[in-house]
Amino acid sequence: MAWYDGTENYTKEKLFKAYPKKICRGLFLSDDGKRLAIVNDFEENTPFYKASDPKREEDFSEKNVFYHVFAGEDGVKARAATEEFIKTADLKDSDSVLLLRKDPDRLFAYGNGHICLSLLEITAALADGVSDGSVFILPLMLYFHRCPVCGKRTLSERGMFEICAECGWEDEGIDGEDEEPVFAPNGDCTIREYRKKYFEFKAEDPLYSRWGDCLKRKKENKEKR
Ligand SMILES: [Zn+2]
Numbered sequence: 001m002a003w004y005d006g007t008e009n010y011t012k013e014k015l016f017k018a019y020p021k022k023i024c025r026g027l028f029l030s031d032d033g034k035r036l037a038i039v040n041d042f043e044e045n046t047p048f049y050k051a052s053d054p055k056r057e058e059d060f061s062e063k064n065v066f067y068h069v070f071a072g073e074d075g076v077k078a079r080a081a082t083e084e085f086i087k088t089a090d091l092k093d094s095d096s097v098l099l100l101r102k103d104p105d106r107l108f109a110y111g112n113g114h115i116c117l118s119l120l121e122i123t124a125a126l127a128d129g130v131s132d133g134s135v136f137i138l139p140l141m142l143y144f145h146r147c148p149v150c151g152k153r154t155l156s157e158r159g160m161f162e163i164c165a166e167c168g169w170e171d172e173g174i175d176g177e178d179e180e181p182v183f184a185p186n187g188d189c190t191i192r193e194y195r196k197k198y199f200e201f202k203a204e205d206p207l208y209s210r211w212g213d214c215l216k217r218k219k220e221n222k223e224k225r
Contacts (some may be wrong), residue, residue: 015028016028018030026068033085035097037098038098039100067137078138132180150167161172168195169198172185178191
């Protein structure tokens with residue numbers, strides 16, 4: 001099974017090598033205790049999975065908050081380890097926190113820095129004590145940028161060739177409606193031309209989204225097999 005960290009496929013072997021200390025399910029530390037990996041591996045369609053899905057809100061807000069929930073014994077362990085981590089790690093180091101998510105959510109590029117920022121913000125919340133000892137909720141935040149084509153907040157960084165989960169535009173960073181693309185990852189389409197195509201798809205199928213479409217096709221292929 002592979003996870004996705006926004007840039008490449010991540011294997012269990014690679015995870016265990018870089019983060020050999022397993023705190024509990026879903027939480028791993030590097031040997032020096034300065035890097036933390038959070039692995040979203042909840043079963044789909046369970047409450048914890050839904051809470052940990054950064055794209056669960058229909059309309060994207062400025063800050064997209066989601067929650068990684070640790071319960072029972074895991075909750076106690078995760079709380080203690082996270083508190084210790086926040087004390088020892090350099091949270092300004094964008095490699096200090098890594099978030100991995102299982103397929104099929106690979107289109108949501110999880111940059112390290114975003115999670116790092118969120119940890120800075122939750123330090124205060126931790127100090128207040130989040131709920132009782134056995135449930136530990138780690139709030140994480142992703143800051144998305146608007147896609148220049150569809151306007152949805154789907155891009156975690158600009159100009160990094162992320163693919164918009166709504167319209168499928170691959171973002172090389174241009175913003176001008178008729179600007180000539182440099183790398184042209186979307187064929188030779190300008191933003192205006194691509195948007196026209198996107199609206200044509202939408203007109204045919206109001207529920208169309210690039211990501212929804214991928215999932216639908218994946219499911220159909222499975223059923224065929
Ligand atoms: Zn888009």
